[in-house]
Each structure stands twice: as structure tokens, then as C-alpha cells.
Amino acid sequence: MKNDQQKHGKGRKLSLKKLEDQVVVIVGATSGIGLATARLAAERGAKVVLAARNQEALEALAEELNARGRVAVSVQADVGREEGIARIAEAAIRSFGGFDTWVNNASIMIFGNALEIPVDDMKKQFDTNYWSVVYGSRTAANHYAERGDAGSIINIGSGFGDRGVVLQSSYAASKFAVHGWTESLRMELEKQKLPVSVTLIHSGRIDTPYNEHARSYLDKQPGHIGMMYDPRVVADAVLFAAAHRKRDVYVGGQAKLLSLAGSAAPRMTDRLMEATLYRTQQLERPSRLPKDSALYRPGYGLAERGSNKGWLRKNSWSLVAQKHPLLASAAIAGAGSVLWKTFVKR
Numbered sequence: 273m274k275n276d277q278q279k280h281g282k283g284r285k286l287s288l289k290k291l292e293d294q295v296v297v298i299v300g301a302t303s304g305i306g307l308a309t310a311r312l313a314a315e316r317g318a319k320v321v322l323a324a325r326n327q328e329a330l331e332a333l334a335e336e337l338n339a340r341g342r343v344a345v346s347v348q349a350d351v352g353r354e355e356g357i358a359r360i361a362e363a364a365i366r367s368f369g370g371f372d373t374w375v376n377n378a379s380i381m382i383f384g385n386a387l388e389i390p391v392d393d394m395k396k397q398f399d400t401n402y403w404s405v406v407y408g409s410r411t412a413a414n415h416y417a418e419r420g421d422a423g424s425i426i427n428i429g430s431g432f433g434d435r436g437v438v439l440q441s442s443y444a445a446s447k448f449a450v451h452g453w454t455e456s457l458r459m460e461l462e463k464q465k466l467p468v469s470v471t472l473i474h475s476g477r478i479d480t481p482y483n484e485h486a487r488s489y490l491d492k493q494p495g496h497i498g499m500m501y502d503p504r505v506v507a508d509a510v511l512f513a514a515a516h517r518k519r520d521v522y523v524g525g526q527a528k529l530l531s532l533a534g535s536a537a538p539r540m541t542d543r544l545m546e547a548t549l550y551r552t553q554q555l556e557r558p559s560r561l562p563k564d565s566a567l568y569r570p571g572y573g574l575a576e577r578g579s580n581k582g583w584l585r586k587n588s589w590s591l592v593a594q595k596h597p598l599l600a601s602a603a604i605a606g607a608g609s610v611l612w613k614t615f616v617k618r
Contacts, residue, residue, distance in 0.1 A: 286422045286467050288372070291515045292317030295371040297364055299351050299408055300378030302329040302573035304480030305428060308503035309375060309510050311576075314342035316511065321364045321371060322346040324378070329573025351378045352399030357407040361415065373424045373514040374412035376405040376450075379443075380567050381482050383553070384489030386441035393487060394442040396567055401446035402453070409457055413468050422467035426513050427454045428506075429472045431527035435534035435541065438549050439490070458519070471513040475506050476526030481578040483555075487565035492554040496580035499526070503576045505588050512595055525590045555581060 296313045300306035301322040314320050314337045322344055324330055330346035337344040347363040349356035364371040380400050382393055409425050416423035432440060433447030451472060458470040477500040486494050501524050509521045522528045533541045565571075 286469060286517055288422055288424055288469060288515050288517060291511055294373055294514060295319045295321065295364060295368045296373045296375065296511075296514060297321040297323065297360060297371045297412075298375045298377060299323045299357075299360065299404060301346075302326050302333055303485070303571065303575060304482060304578070305475075305478060305503045305506045305510075306375070306377040307333070307574065308507040308576045309377065310344070311337070312504060312507040313511055313514075314340070314344060318373075318511075318514075319343040319368055320345075321360065321367070323349050323351065323360045324570070324573065325350055326570035326573040329570075332574060351404035351408070352396070354403075354407045357404065357411050360408075361411050365415075370415060370419060371412070371423070372421075373426065374408055375426045375428070375510055375514075376408045377428045377510075378404050379428065379446075379482070380565075381440065381443050381486035381494065382489075382567065383439050383486055383494040383559075385439070388489055389442060393567060394445075397442050397487075398446050398449070401443070402449045405450050406453060409453070409470075413457070413461060413466065416468050417466050420467070422469065424469040424471065424514050424517075425457075426471045426473065426510050428510075429454070429474050431474055431476050431530040434474065434527070434531035438545060439494075439553055469513075469517040471518045472520050473506065473509055473513070474520060474522045474527040474531070476501060476522075476524030476530075477580075478503055478506055478523075479577045479580050479584055481571070481575045483578050483580060484560070485566035485571035487562050487567040488559040489562065490554060490559050493557050493559045493579075494553060495555040495578070496582060497552040497555065498582045500580060500582055500584060501588060502584055502586045505586065505591065509588075509591055516595075518594075521591070521594055523591055524585070524588045528590060555579070 296318045298306050298310050301310045302324040327348040334344045334346040345367045347360045349359045378400050412425045429451050430447040432444040433451040436444045454472045461468045477496045479500045480503050483495040488494050506523050509523050
């Protein structure tokens, strides 16, 4: 029994490799967060397996990284189908003997009123946003268990996976599903003592081309208006989780505040979102037609940022605090001490 447990990694302390010693699989690697993660992972020394639907963009990205002295292979696959995920895993094993981190990042948006979006579109969205995460998570967990070495699964969630939102009903529902799947999977793997770190990334508003790829049933083009974060901030969070066992990582205070507000004051949050998010999710130009979206066919690739309008932040202090909790605690304690001496103890 002991030998069998060792063979399948049971009972072994979960210790993740340094990023530069890892093979990282990135699903949805040719755009936005996935593209930023692929470039940053390669820059930091990891070998990367790039997966997406856009063959031309995949080949160009692999060529870009290899030309810089990095190591990258690409796999064209529709990750909303289980056989697509299997192709990615097979390519990683064939090229590198396996993988150490699997990033479930593929996602597509649909904008419109909940009662007007075609159900077939919602089902297709779930194939990409939810089922690809299920297929990828199962594939990665089985791979780590079979080889007996620790590995990580990183699922890209959203602040809208903790709290629903207007005009993105099916997207929020798909992310709620991802959050529930991730938490359930984490508990089961831990109970079985399998060597798998499972991390959920909760992101706020990120400046990616999501709005140009989205299927829109609005008159105006979807897009963020207001404060948002550079995709590289999320990439940094993903790669930190690849080498450090983390349960949840919040990128930007927006995501955490939204979750807390939705739990503590749900009715007030409803009214606030109703009053602001119709306006701050639509740009002042006509919407692209539904047929021009990337829901049923690959969108354009090799763009990290989108056509959103507002203030771009290139760092997240909440992320810094999560990466360095002792320093953050010391800073808070120090600030508290100064305030106490200044305003209370006089």
C-alpha cells in the first residue's frame, strides 16, 4: 500500500518547482492574459506549451519566444472539446516529458440582456469558459498523480464569478461555475492527499481584447470605462501561484471589494451596479456584429491589451500584499502605530 501511495504521489509533501525549472501549459495563449502569461513565463525561464484555436498566431508566438532564446511549442486546439485538451497534454509529454503547471485561461464574453442572448450562444460559451477548465483540471491532476510529483492547476476566475453583473449574465454564470468547480476539486484532491496545488485567480477589470472578441447584442461596442489593470499584473499573479501554493489570489482591490460588498450588502450592491455598469461597459461607438465575434471561430491574436477607455494600472498593491504577507502585516502594524501615536496617544 505504501509503495502504491508513493507511486501516485499520495502522502508526499507538496513542494512546487521553481518557475525556471518548470514546463507551463497555457490554454488561451495568444491573447490578453494568456499571451502576457506566456511571454512572462518564457522571460522568467520556464518552458512553455502554447495552446489556442488561432494556428497562425500560435506559430508566430512560438517563433517570437524561440527567437529570444526561450523554449516554446504550440498546439492548435479547441479547448471546449475534451479531445482538444488531450492533444495539448500529449504535446507537452512528447516535447518535454510532462508539465508542472496547467493554466486554464481560455474565455469568451457575450454581452447583452439575459432574456435576449440565444441559448445556443450560452452553451458554446460554457464549452470554452467552463468545460475547458474541467477537462484541463482533470487532465493535469491525473498527470501529477500518475508521475508522483507535485504540480499546479491555476484557474482564471473573475470578480464576476463571486458576484453577478448586468449585461454579462452568461459570462458571470460560467465563472460562478469555474469557482465552484475549483473549490470542490481542491477539497477532493486534498482529501486524497494528491500532490496538486489548485489556485483560483480572482481578477478585477483587465485591459485585454476581450471586448473586441466578444459576441455582442448591444448597440454600443462593449468595453471597460474606468480603472483597469494591465494583463501583465494577472500574469505575475499566475506565475507566482505556479511556484507557491496559493488557494486564492485577488488581482486588484476591485475583485475583493466586489466579493465583500456582494456578501455584506447585496441589495445595495445590486443598486450600485444597476446605476453604473450599463454606462461603464459600453464605449461610444457602434458595436461589432455578432458574426464578427470569436465565439464560434478564432479571434485575432498577439494583442495583450484591448480598446478599453480609462486609467490603466501596471501594479496591484493587493497582489503585492498577497505575495509578501509578512511585509504587508508589518507595514500595516507600523502604519497603525504611527496613527495611534499621532491621533490617539497625545
